[in-house]
Amino acid sequence: MSRRYKVDAFWAAKHERDRDGMKAVRQRLGLSREALERSAYKHLEGAGHLKHHASKALAMHMADEVWNGVQRHLFPDATGQRFGRPKTGRWHDFTRIPGRARSHTTVNKWETFRLAGTLHGHAMTYTGGGRHPLMQPRRMPKPVLPTSSVPTGKTTASGKPLMRKATWWDHTGALAVVFAGGPYSSAGDLVLPVRVPQQPGQYARVEHFLTNPGRWHKVDLVRRRKASAPGGWAYEAHLMILGPGYTAPAIRQMREQAAALDRIGGVDGNVSNLSVVSFPMNLDPTTGAPASTEIVLTDAERARLDGVPKQAFRRDKLSTAYRKTRARQAEHAASAAEHRRHRARNPARQIIAAHGPVLVVEDCDIRTWYRLWGKRLSQTTPGLLITALDRECRAAGGRLVRASTWSTALSQHCLCGEPVKKTLRDREHQCTACGLVGKRDLVSAALAVFVRLTDVDDPKTAHLDTTMSRHAQIVFSEGLEEALRESTTPCQNTSRGAGRVAVPPQRGTSAHRTAGKRPRATPDETRPVRDHAGKPGRRPGRNPQLTLW
Numbered sequence: 001m002s003r004r005y006k007v008d009a010f011w012a013a014k015h016e017r018d019r020d021g022m023k024a025v026r027q028r029l030g031l032s033r034e035a036l037e038r039s040a041y042k043h044l045e046g047a048g049h050l051k052h053h054a055s056k057a058l059a060m061h062m063a064d065e066v067w068n069g070v071q072r073h074l075f076p077d078a079t080g081q082r083f084g085r086p087k088t089g090r091w092h093d094f095t096r097i098p099g100r101a102r103s104h105t106t107v108n109k110w111e112t113f114r115l116a117g118t119l120h121g122h123a124m125t126y127t128g129g130g131r132h133p134l135m136q137p138r139r140m141p142k143p144v145l146p147t148s149s150v151p152t153g154k155t156t157a158s159g160k161p162l163m164r165k166a167t168w169w170d171h172t173g174a175l176a177v178v179f180a181g182g183p184y185s186s187a188g189d190l191v192l193p194v195r196v197p198q199q200p201g202q203y204a205r206v207e208h209f210l211t212n213p214g215r216w217h218k219v220d221l222v223r224r225r226k227a228s229a230p231g232g233w234a235y236e237a238h239l240m241i242l243g244p245g246y247t248a249p250a251i252r253q254m255r256e257q258a259a260a261l262d263r264i265g266g267v268d269g270n271v272s273n274l275s276v277v278s279f280p281m282n283l284d285p286t287t288g289a290p291a292s293t294e295i296v297l298t299d300a301e302r303a304r305l306d307g308v309p310k311q312a313f314r315r316d317k318l319s320t321a322y323r324k325t326r327a328r329q330a331e332h333a334a335s336a337a338e339h340r341r342h343r344a345r346n347p348a349r350q351i352i353a354a355h356g357p358v359l360v361v362e363d364c365d366i367r368t369w370y371r372l373w374g375k376r377l378s379q380t381t382p383g384l385l386i387t388a389l390d391r392e393c394r395a396a397g398g399r400l401v402r403a404s405t406w407s408t409a410l411s412q413h414c415l416c417g418e419p420v421k422k423t424l425r426d427r428e429h430q431c432t433a434c435g436l437v438g439k440r441d442l443v444s445a446a447l448a449v450f451v452r453l454t455d456v457d458d459p460k461t462a463h464l465d466t467t468m469s470r471h472a473q474i475v476f477s478e479g480l481e482e483a484l485r486e487s488t489t490p491c492q493n494t495s496r497g498a499g500r501v502a503v504p505p506q507r508g509t510s511a512h513r514t515a516g517k518r519p520r521a522t523p524d525e526t527r528p529v530r531d532h533a534g535k536p537g538r539r540p541g542r543n544p545q546l547t548l549w
Contacts, residue, residue, distance in 0.1 A: 002039075003066055004086055006031055007073060031070060036063040055180070057112045061098045099179075101219040101239070108169050110180060113219040115194075115239065116168045117143065117175040119210040122196065125174040134203065140193035143176040175210070177219060177237050194237060208246040215241040227328040247395075254353050255396040263288065263356035266448025267389065267400075268410070268441045269364060269382045271373050272297060274347070275441035277483060278355035279449055283472050290476050291354060292442050292483040295347050297380060340381050341388075348388035354489045357398025360448040361386060362405050363459040403451045403462035410444040410451075410464070415473040415480075417466030429484075436473070438484030446484060 006029045010017075017025050026032060030039065040059040044050050072083040099112030126136045146166035154162045168178050168189070175194040196206050218240035226234035265278030274295040280288040351359075366383040377383075390400040414420050414431040422429070422440060429436065429443040436443070450469040454461035473480060482488070 003031075003036070003070055004088055007070060007085060010074070026074070031074065033064065033067045036067045036070075039063065055112070057110075058097070058099065061100060061112055065098050095223050097221040099219050099221065101216045104217070104242070112179070113221065113237075114168060114178045114180075115175065115213075115216055115219055115237070116171045116178050117194075118172050118213065119175070119196075119207065121173040122175045122194075122210075134196075134198045136195050136198060140195055141174075142191050142193050143171065143174050145189070145191075146170050177221070192237075204248075205246045209239060209241055215243050217242045225327060225331045225334060227324065227331050232327050251349065254349060255357075255392075258352045258357050259397040261356035263291075263358070264449050265351075265355035265359045266445040266451070267359050267361035267386075268445040268448065269361060269386055270380075270441055271369055271377060271382070272380055273441060274380075274382065274385050275439070275445045276351050276355055276359070277442055277445040277449065278359075279446075279472060279476070281358075283468070283475060285475055285479070289479045290446070290483040291489050292445070292487050293351055293354060293489045294439075294442070294487040295385070340384060344381055344384035344388040345392075348385065348392045351389060352392045352396055352398075357393045357396035358401075359389060359393060359398070360401045360403055360451050361389070362408070362410060362444075362448065363402035364405060399456075401451075401453065401456055402459045403448065403453065404459040407460065407462050408447075408451055408464050410447040411440060413447060413464065413466070415443070415446060415469045417470055434473070436481065436484070438481065439486075442484045442487075446480070 010025055010029055010031060013025055027035075030036070037060050040063040041056060044054060044056060044059045066086075069083070069086045073085055074082075076082050101111065101113060101115050103109040103111055123134060127134050145168060148166050149163040150166050150170050152162045152164050156162060175196065177192045177194060179190040179192075196210070216239065220238040220240075222236045222238050223233045224236065225232060262281045263278045264281050265276055268275045276293040278291050366377075369382070370377055386400075393400045409419075412419055412421060414429070414434060414436055416431060416434040416436065418431060418433040420429060420431050427440050429438050429440045431437075447464065447469060450465045450472070451462050452465050453459075453463075
């Protein structure tokens with residue numbers, strides 16, 4: 001909370017910033033990484049009970065996370081944009097504890113959390129010595145600290161090898177996340193068994209991230225909503241490695257083939273669809289024909305319209321049954337969001353495979369579209385599609401170039417260079433000068449191919465090369481008209497609901513019998529499971545475990 005007040009004081013001190021500079025004001029207010037870490041140390045030392053549960057390294061990593069949000073607000077990014085003012089959330093919105101798995105500068109230096117064990121030891125533990133596939137039990141047993149002695153690598157004066165007591169650094173069995181606690185901790189280490197993904201086709205991804213322990217860098221303890229889990233939450237350990245992420249062999253092959261395509265394409269993003277048109281790089285009909293692709297909504301997606309609540313959720317008086325229903329709906333919303341990201345990746349890869357990794361798109365402000373059309377954009381997700389295209393172009397060795405709409409006006413021109421005025425209702429392009437007839441979005445995408453930029457990093461320097469567009473119209477003639485009338489490479493859309501789906505809301509609940517009895521709003525989560533004594537806790541016979549993602 002104090003960081004938010006200091007940020008407000010920084011922006012309020014306009015005269016001081018003009019007189020002494022922004023850096024001096026930040027130093028006076030303590031808006032720096034080191035100042036935040038010192039503040040966290042002071043809070044940890046002032047609260048005596050925290051020393052039994054948290055270490056200074058954990059407080060430092062928490063302060064670093066706070067500084068990341070403050071830094072994004074104080075300093076603009078490469079595009080000149082700043083993030084909003086840091087906000088203070090509620091305690092039940094705290095879902096992640098950041099930590100660093102190991103130090104890469106000091107040998108055997110314990111940072112915050114430690115991912116102990118090896119993938120080979122984990123596989124040997126749960127495959128019966130390699131006699132059957134990986135089968136982890138439903139209740140994962142907790143790995144134990146090694147009790148043997150290990151040589152130190154040194155010898156005594158008489159030549160006898162020196163031995164030391166084994167620690168978690170010497171553990172080579174099943175994987176586990178270990179937290180040593182604070183400097184005054186007397187309860188011992190917190191050891192959480194890890195469950196790795198064992199679905200078909202997942203082991204190659206697991207090997208990529210876990211085979212080499214020297215690349216392990218950061219481990220975050222995360223909880224996410226899961227209505228079917230005890231307490232309504234599922235707990236996971238997110239591992240970050242020093243190196244590239246995993247890429248499936250089929251995706252690598254597709255990107256290599258896309259990089260070999262000598263084509264240039266244009267993209268026209270719209271509220272209800274995405275159109276792509278590409279030409280051979282040398283504009284020679286003997287090397288290839290124009291190709292077009294349209295990504296549109298299915299009939300089921302067009303008929304779907306989300307409702308709007310009449311009041312904020314925080315003002316609701318919730319019953320127990322309704323809170324459980326809301327938890328299922330929150331999990332379903334998270335599943336739908338993940339599905340939208342997956343739905344954006346697949347068409348982007350298909351577009352790159354058909355049109356190559358060099359594309360040009362109009363630099364539009366998606367926020368304006370949301371102000372005009374609202375939640376309709378959640379079905380097509382044009383922002384996610386453009387971002388996925390940018391990522392796939394870079395992965396295949398190309399680039400997605402953005403061009404300003406003010407200097408090009410692609411939807412108001414024809415390939416012959418003549419202006420063709422159209423309103424938003426006009427979805428067909430008809431040029432009276434050359435007679436070209438086609439879909440408005442496909443014509444705009446074809447014109448994007450002939451956009452030239454003085455500086456590729458500055459969209460405002462874009463201009464339309466009508467001489468080359470007219471040349472391409474004459475050279476490709478019939479093939480171009482066919483591509484602009486209908487998509488030549490249709491893109492298959494994935495069905496809605498793919499991926500992890502939450503438990504559907506239960507009908508006929510008793511929400512109306514208990515609604516209105518609570519005097520205040522309750523958190524948007526399910527209640528914790530209670531043991532036989534009526535106190536919050538875990539179910540008998542259940543041990544805490546983490547899923548490694």
